[in-house]
Every structure is written in structure tokens, then in C-alpha cells.
Amino acid sequence: MRATIDALELARALIRCPSVTPADAGALDTLQAALEGLGFHCHRLTFSEDGTADVDNLYARLGNSAPNFCFAGHTDVVPVGNEAGWTVDPFGAEIIDDVLYGRGATDMKGAIACFVEAVSRFVNRRGNNFGGSISLLITGDEEGPSINGTRKVLGWMTEQGETLDACIVGEPTNPGVLGDMVKIGRRGSLSGFLTVHGTQGHTAYPHLADNPLPRLVAMLAAITAETLDDGTDHFQPSNLQLTTVDVGNTATNIIPGSARATFNIRFNDLHSSDSIIDWVRGKFDAVGGEYEVDFQRTGEAFLTPPG
Numbered sequence: 001m002r003a004t005i006d007a008l009e010l011a012r013a014l015i016r017c018p019s020v021t022p023a024d025a026g027a028l029d030t031l032q033a034a035l036e037g038l039g040f041h042c043h044r045l046t047f048s049e050d051g052t053a054d055v056d057n058l059y060a061r062l063g064n065s066a067p068n069f070c071f072a073g074h075t076d077v078v079p080v081g082n083e084a085g086w087t088v089d090p091f092g093a094e095i096i097d098d099v100l101y102g103r104g105a106t107d108m109k110g111a112i113a114c115f116v117e118a119v120s121r122f123v124n125r126r127g128n129n130f131g132g133s134i135s136l137l138i139t140g141d142e143e144g145p146s147i148n149g150t151r152k153v154l155g156w157m158t159e160q161g162e163t164l165d166a167c168i169v170g171e172p173t174n175p176g177v178l179g180d181m182v183k184i185g186r187r188g189s190l191s192g193f194l195t196v197h198g199t200q201g202h203t204a205y206p207h208l209a210d211n212p213l214p215r216l217v218a219m220l221a222a223i224t225a226e227t228l229d230d231g232t233d234h235f236q237p238s239n240l241q242l243t244t245v246d247v248g249n250t251a252t253n254i255i256p257g258s259a260r261a262t263f264n265i266r267f268n269d270l271h272s273s274d275s276i277i278d279w280v281r282g283k284f285d286a287v288g289g290e291y292e293v294d295f296q297r298t299g300e301a302f303l304t305p306p307g
Contacts (some may be wrong), residue, residue: 005034005120010115012093012208015102019076021144022053025076027109031138034116035060039128040136040143047148054166055141055148059157062119067165070135072116072150074142077103111170112138135164146298155236187190187235187266190273190295191243192280194219197290200257209255213247216259220245222283228267228276234303235268270300 010030017027032042040060048054059244061068080103082089088094091129093102101111119134137157157164196216201209220242228238246260265276278296284291 002038002120002124004124005113005152007093007110007113007117010034010116011100011105011110012095012102014075014109014113015093015100016091017075019104019140020079020141021076022055022142022148024056024075028056028058028138028140031075031116032058032060032114035062035136038062038116038120038123047152047154049147053143054146055139055144057149057153058138059135059153059160060138061133061135061161062123062128064133066163068133068135068163070137070167071112071169071170072110072137072166073108073137073170074149074214075104075108075109075112075183076140076143077107106172107138107170108170110149111172112136115170115180135162137164137167138232145296172187173194183234184306185234185269186270186299186300186301187238188271189277190265190267190276190296191298192263192265193294193296194261194263194284195258195292196257196260197292198256201255203253203255205281206255211255211290212259213256215291216245216261218287219261220261223242223263223280224286228265229270229280232254232268232270235301238265238267238271240265243265260291269303271301273297273300299301 014027017025017030019025019027028044035042040062042058042060045057045059046054047057058061061064080086083090086095088101104110137150137153139149139153141147142289174180195213196219198212199210223240224242228240231237240263242261244261244262247256249256267276280293286291
């Protein structure tokens with residue numbers, strides 16, 4: 001009998017890897033070592049695309065027969081932000097009053113570690129010949145562009161003849177307490193990159209310039225002034241959040257020639273990315289002026305009906 005993997009210690013080891021997208025920083029090595037100790041066969045898959053960083057991914061499988069039950073997740077984490085504002089080391093994996101702190105503790109290195117411990121307990125009870133397969137599909141590109149991660153791993157799996165019969169994703173979905181919700185779908189995600197154009201000039205002679213900032217502010221107000229919906233039986237209301245507004249103006253007496261903003265929309269299955277884009281463009285067109293907006297579609301909303 002193999003020693004049972006301890007979820008807390010594995011989670012702490014993963015958190016100590018500063019794997020801010022797209023850096024891996026040893027997180028997948030740590031996970032792979034634990035899985036190989038349980039008898040998993042591991043594939044490391046690095047994918048590339050012009051304009052994006054290379055991303056390392058992992059597909060690991062225990063067993064060769066169907067059904068193949070897969071756990072999907074990611075080891076990358078969002079940036080720390082202002083580290084001076086933290087009261088702990090974001091990659092220190094400290095335990096304070098029985099709470100584990102660090103980037104990825106919730107989203108979602110903790111979930112990966114818990115699944116690996118569950119597998120180790122299962123294998124210790126049943127052995128490796130349990131009449132099926134267990135697999136993990138772990139990406140390093142979930143918190144970033146999501147271009148060189150899960151979708152490309154799935155393409156590789158199709159080429160290899162790998163089939164998933166069921167899949168659980170360890171994303172944190174519990175709004176109140178741990179375990180209070182299991183999602184049967186996911187919201188869609190769409191990011192927008194808005195640039196409003198004007199004409200640079202001096203603040204003393206505004207009639208010779210065209211200030212893009214009032215139009216930018218009006219456009220952002222238009223898309224944040226109303227709710228997209230009130231939610232459904234299976235999803236919370238869709239939401240739109242502004243993530244950055246950028247002008248890059250270092251002078252106090254110059255009207256900028258352009259201004260930019262980025263926003264992200266998480267939408268339920270009442271919408272598609274196309275319908276959201278049409279809605280956003282309609283709001284911007286109503287304000288008017290010269291602008292351009294590009295969109296990045298991370299994924300559409302989907303629902304697996306109950307039962």
C-alpha cells in the first residue's frame with residue numbers, strides 16, 4: 001500500500017510555486033511527481049501561438065480502459081497586485097488559525113491537491129485495476145488568454161484517441177460555505193478592449209483639439225448603467241466589470257489623442273458572445289465618435305440539464 005498523499009501538504013507545495021500566468025514555476029513538476037508516485041502516466045504538453053507566450057500543460061492518466069473519469073483544472077494563478085498590501089507572503093502557503101493563505105489556495109491549487117489525495121485513498125482501497133481510468137487535465141493558461149491551454153490539450157487528446165466519459169472541474173463555485181453548490185454548467189467570458197480616438201491638443205486651446213475622454217467615460221457609463229439580466233434557475237446574473245482605464249498622459253496641460261479601457265463580461269446562458277458584442281457596440285455607437293473595440297472570447301456559456 002502506498003502512502004496516502006496529504007492534500008494540505010501538496011496544496012502548500014503548489015502554492016509555493018509562483019505560477020502567475022503564463023509562468024509554471026515548477027507547479028506542474030510538483031504535481032507530476034505526486035501523480036507518477038500513484039502510477040499515473042503523464043504527458044507534458046507545451047503549446048504556442050503567435051502573439052502569446054508558450055504555455056505548459058499536463059495530461060495524466062491512470063488505467064487504460066473505459067470509462068475515463070477526468071478532473072480538469074489549472075495551476076496558474078492571477079497576479080499578486082500590490083504585494084505591499086498583503087499581510088502574508090502570497091506564495092508562502094502560511095497556515096494561520098487553520099486557514100491556508102496564498103495565491104491558488106482557493107482557485108485552484110487546493111482543489112487539485114484534494115482530488116489527488118482522493119485518488120490516492122481510492123487506489124489504496126481498490127488498487128490500480130479498478131475497471132476504468134482516472135485522468136487529470138491541468139492547464140497553465142486558465143487565468144490568462146486561454147489560448148494555449150485546455151482547448152489545445154483536447155485537440156491533442158483527440159489525435160491520440162483519448163476519450164473522456166465524465167469530467168469534473170475543481171473551480172471554486174461556493175458562494176457561502178465549502179460544498180454548498182455544484183455547478184452543472186459554466187458562464188461565458190468575454191473581454192473587450194476599447195480605444196476612443198480624438199485629437200491631441202493643449203488644454204488652453206481645447207477648441208483646436210478633440211478630447212476622447214468624455215466619450216470614453218460616456219461609453220463606459222452606458223455599458224455599466226444597466227444589468228444584463230436577473231439570472232436564471234442555474235446561474236447568477238450576468239455581470240460586467242471594468243478592469244482598467246488607460247491614457248498614459250504624463251502632462252496636466254495636454255489633451256490626449258486617445259484613451260483606452262478594458263472590461264470583462266461573465267454571462268449566463270441567456271446570452272451568447274455574439275449577442276453581448278452586438279449589445280456593447282450598440283451602446284458605443286449611441287455615444288458616437290471614432291472608436292474601435294476588439295473582443296476576446298474565452299468561452300461560451302453552457303448548461304448540462306439536470307439528470
